[in-house]
Amino acid sequence: MKTTPEHNQRIAKMTFASVYPHYISKVEKKGRTKDELHQVIEWLTGFNENKLQEFIADKITFETFFQKANLHPNATLIKGVICGYRIEEIETPLTRQVRYLDKLVDELAKGRKMEKILRVT
Template structure:
């Protein structure tokens, strides 16, 4: 699928707080925990539980969320297709970061082992 400038803009303006409950529902519905979800988010962004809660309450956009994040240097090892988009082919850095998060949540929900989700090298 082709990513348009409008798609990138929509991703930037979407709030993390609006998507977070869907992440929780998705992973819990597949037998994983909110704690595991937070572990995945922390690995990617560097945010601890307290900071994550602050960002949710502040209703930050994904643009602000990722601007404040300390992205894991191994995030570029996240590859594959998510929501019809091949992550490696996404040019817009913010859209790519959002898709990194989507992919990690998807892998968690699919039952992948945490060691595989949290890329080590």
């Protein structure tokens, strides 16, 4: 399933602050913690909790968020379907990176072991 230019643009302009509370809610409803969420985000992006809070306060877009990120080298091991899209087939790098994050949050909420989520080899 291909993403449309409109879809990609909407994701690029979405703020991290608008999605972050949904991430917390999703993982906490399933018995996981905010600290575990931060561990997953830090693994993917290199951003610690203080940096995330700064980004939330500044209302940065996902475009800026991922421009500043230092993606983990194993991020390409994140595969599967999220929001109706097969991650490894998404051509737009930013949209693929946002879906990486969505997939990790989803795996955390589903109770997957942290070493599996963080692609420890």
